[in-house]
Amino acid sequence: MARAAIPGRLTWRVGKLAEARAETPTARTLVLDVPGWPGHLAGQHVDVRLTAEDGYSTQRSYSIASSADGERVELTIQAVPDGEVSPYLVQTFSPGDPVELRGPVGGWFVWRTSGMDPVLLIAGGSGIVPLMAMIRARRAAGSRVPFRLIYSVRTPDDVYYADELRRRVRDDAGLDVTFVYTRAVPDGWPHPPRRVGVADVNTNGWPPALTPDCYVCGPTAFVETVADILVALGHDPRRVRTERFGPTGG
Amino acid sequence: MSDPHLDGNALAGPLRDVFAVDVTAATSRCASCGQVGAVAALHVYASAPGLVARCPGCEEVVLRMVRTPDAAWLDLRGAVSLRIPM
Numbered sequence: 166m167a168r169a170a171i172p173g174r175l176t177w178r179v180g181k182l183a184e185a186r187a188e189t190p191t192a193r194t195l196v197l198d199v200p201g202w203p204g205h206l207a208g209q210h211v212d213v214r215l216t217a218e219d220g221y222s223t224q225r226s227y228s229i230a231s232s233a234d235g236e237r238v239e240l241t242i243q244a245v246p247d248g249e250v251s252p253y254l255v256q257t258f259s260p261g262d263p264v265e266l267r268g269p270v271g272g273w274f275v276w277r278t279s280g281m282d283p284v285l286l287i288a289g290g291s292g293i294v295p296l297m298a299m300i301r302a303r304r305a306a307g308s309r310v311p312f313r314l315i316y317s318v319r320t321p322d323d324v325y326y327a328d329e330l331r332r333r334v335r336d337d338a339g340l341d342v343t344f345v346y347t348r349a350v351p352d353g354w355p356h357p358p359r360r361v362g363v364a365d366v367n368t369n370g371w372p373p374a375l376t377p378d379c380y381v382c383g384p385t386a387f388v389e390t391v392a393d394i395l396v397a398l399g400h401d402p403r404r405v406r407t408e409r410f411g412p413t414g415g
Numbered sequence: 416m417s418d419p420h421l422d423g424n425a426l427a428g429p430l431r432d433v434f435a436v437d438v439t440a441a442t443s444r445c446a447s448c449g450q451v452g453a454v455a456a457l458h459v460y461a462s463a464p465g466l467v468a469r470c471p472g473c474e475e476v477v478l479r480m481v482r483t484p485d486a487a488w489l490d491l492r493g494a495v496s497l498r499i500p501m
Contacts, residue, residue: 175431212428226428270427272437273455385420407456409422 177214177265178202180238182258188325192291193255194230194241199266202236205229207302208275208295208380208408211238211268215250225250228295228382228408229269232302238266241325243291274380274408278306282378285370286314287361287391289383292410293325296382304337311339315369317361317387320349343369361387366394373399382408423455423468429480433487442498447475454478454497 180199187193207229214224231239244255258264276284276299284303286296293316303312318324324344334342345361346354371377379400381391388407395405423439430438439455450472457468457477465481470493477493491497 174435175428210424210427226425267428270431270437270439271424271455272427272440273453274424388422407422408424409420 175267175270177267179263180266182260182262182264183237184260185258188241189323191255192241192243192325194239195254195258197238197240197264197266199236199238202238203269204233205238205269206272206275206277207232207298209269209271209298210295211240211266212270213240213250213254214265214267215253216265223249228298230294230297230301232298232305234305241291241294241297274382274406276302276378276380278302278308280308280310280378283311283371283375284313285377285379286312287317287366287370287379287381287383288314289317289361289387289391290319290323290410291325292381292383292387292408294382295408296380297326299380300333300337300340303340304333309339311371312337312341313370314340314342315345315361315365316342317345317347317383319347321346321351341369361391361394363394363398366391367398370395370398373401376401376404379405380408381405383410385409419462420458420460420469422459423453423457425459425461426454426457426466426468426478426480429466429482429487432482433489436499436501438497438499440500443477444495445470445472445475445477446493446495448473449495 178199178201180197183196183198185193185195210226210228212224212226216222227240230241242251242254245251288296330342346358347360348358379395381388388409392405392407396402427439441454443454444451458471460467468478470477479490481488
């Protein structure tokens with residue numbers, strides 16, 4: 166429960182950028198040191214607040230990409246064209262720079278390492294971020310719960326955590342990853358670009374009889390489509406957890 | 416996108432300003448159609464003044480939250496009940 170990790174009132178903390186890693190030409194992972202960070206569950210998010218010198222302040226919500234690791238928190242941020250916050254965080258924000266964070270928040274779209282049922286993760290674009298936190302938390306906890314990830318992206322260049330996913334598929338027993346490309350496919354890919362459909366979920370997910378916990382994260386239209394497919398295939402709607410990434414103003 | 420709603424996960428920060436527990440993990444019952452589900456699964460429209468959360472079954476308003484400089488307004492008339500895991 167989030168309340169176990171964050172007793173009392175939620176407060177703003179000041180984090181500092183320790184390092185940054187480019188994920189794609191338009192997305193970057195920020196590794197933040199946040200003194201007093203209480204820890205978090207995989208799938209939770211933080212509110213990030215930026216304040217200009219003239220006092221103007223604005224905030225955004227971002228999913229946490231990392232599993233719990235002391236006072237270190239990783240966020241992966243996609244630069245939204247003409248956005249107010251994300252272009253700054255992706256292009257300008259530099260090591261040593263401060264940023265205010267509040268969290269972790271959200272106690273529903275989370276996976277706990279005590280879970281025993283198989284897990285199906287379905288990501289659309291930057292919706293991979295909280296699901297990657299679950300994959301990392303599984304590894305960190307030494308969990309043997311079988312995980313399957315279906316990751317829908319526009320092109321191979323848009324894949325976040327590409328090297329790490331390759332490595333984890335090799336090293337993390339019980340983790341399968343399937344890609345669906347919607348605009349351009351790698352050389353030699355067996356079919357043209359397409360959106361996630363019933364066949365993808367049916368073939369690369371889990372049968373409903375195994376009562377998997379399903380987590381779907383991505384743009385609103387993607388989430389609605391995939392959640393409908395899961396329920397149509399016979400999955401219990403109560404086991405289908407969704408998180409929509411909408412146009413947040415960037 | 417024609418349908419810009421988010422979901423109740425986006426209420427987690429604003430509601431944690433007010434409540435000591437995470438209300439998004441609570442189960443709500445819609446006063447209009449009776450549908451039961453997680454607050455996190457409500458459809459949230461953030462472009463209104465404040466946050467408007469609607470039932471995913473009937474699209475009636477379940478919860479509204481507005482912040483002013485010195486107060487938080489929470490309108491729960493669309494929810495019969497909230498079951499909060501303790």
